[in-house]
Amino acid sequence: MSDFIPPAMDQMRKNYSLGGLHEKDAKRDPLVQFHCWFEEALEDVPSWFEPNAMTLSTSDSGGEITSRIVLLKGVEEKKFLFYTNYDSTKGSQMRANPRVSLCLFWPHCQRQVRIQGLVDKVSRDMSEKYFHSRPRDSQLGAHVSQQSATIESREALEASLAELKARYPEGSKIPLPENWGGYAVTPMSFEFWQGRPSRLHDRLVYQRERADSSEWTIKRLSP
Numbered sequence: 001m002s003d004f005i006p007p008a009m010d011q012m013r014k015n016y017s018l019g020g021l022h023e024k025d026a027k028r029d030p031l032v033q034f035h036c037w038f039e040e041a042l043e044d045v046p047s048w049f050e051p052n053a054m055t056l057s058t059s060d061s062g063g064e065i066t067s068r069i070v071l072l073k074g075v076e077e078k079k080f081l082f083y084t085n086y087d088s089t090k091g092s093q094m095r096a097n098p099r100v101s102l103c104l105f106w107p108h109c110q111r112q113v114r115i116q117g118l119v120d121k122v123s124r125d126m127s128e129k130y131f132h133s134r135p136r137d138s139q140l141g142a143h144v145s146q147q148s149a150t151i152e153s154r155e156a157l158e159a160s161l162a163e164l165k166a167r168y169p170e171g172s173k174i175p176l177p178e179n180w181g182g183y184a185v186t187p188m189s190f191e192f193w194q195g196r197p198s199r200l201h202d203r204l205v206y207q208r209e210r211a212d213s214s215e216w217t218i219k220r221l222s223p
């Protein structure tokens with residue numbers, strides 16, 4: 001009995017009927033379209049849901065792919081920002097291969113946005129600013145966590161935190177760790193997906209040839 005298939009799983013499905021996405025309504029600039037959908041995702045959002053949570057997929061030079069959730073922390077200069085540990089699994093994969101994919105799912109809107117792009121580190125200055133805007137405990141957490149490395153135990157982690165709290169008493173400045181900071185994804189393609197009845201969903205794909213081009217082609221994909 002090692003299989004996990006709840007009896008009704010194969011019958012779990014929803015019909016999507018909240019809206020549609022038509023070419024005549026879609027913005028010419030996908031960043032504007034993203035902005036509109038993000039604003040709408042903030043309306044009537046359940047309190048437990050984080051609309052800026054996105055799946056980040058990365059791969060190494062051997063083609064090994066990994067995915068995880070990170071939080072979108074802004075769209076600046078037309079780039080999608082998130083923060084993490086540069087020595088983590090994702091950090092070393094992005095060093096090996098700067099091509100990444102982002103995916104946001106807004107279930108209360110029956111919408112998904114996929115973004116493919118090229119990733120770069122943000123400036124140290126920008127990381128500094130964001131790091132010091134975080135709650136103090138999160139700043140300490142970034143120091144304590146050797147993200148993605150194997151550790152001995154939970155207790156060892158908490159002991160490191162206690163040590164660090166003593167080293168940086170309330171009111172003192174916690175420095176930005178060398179291996180922690182932001183990444184910016186320059187989008188090369190977007191897909192906006194709106195669930196529709198009978199699985200006949202709307203899918204509009206925006207693509208451009210070069211990262212500095214503002215000429216986007218828009219195509220409809222079969223659901």
Ligand SMILES: Cc1cc2nc3c(=O)[nH]c(=O)nc-3n(C[C@H](O)[C@H](O)[C@H](O)COP(=O)(O)O)c2cc1C
Binds near residue numbers: 053067068070147148
């Ligand atoms: C809702 C949510 C938000 C998260 N946000 C971040 C984030 O912004 N940055 C980050 O490094 N990890 C974040 N994580 C943890 C990652 O999913 C992941 O466990 C961690 O980054 C290690 O990934 P890696 O070993 O593939 O590098 C978040 C997880 C969840 C569930």
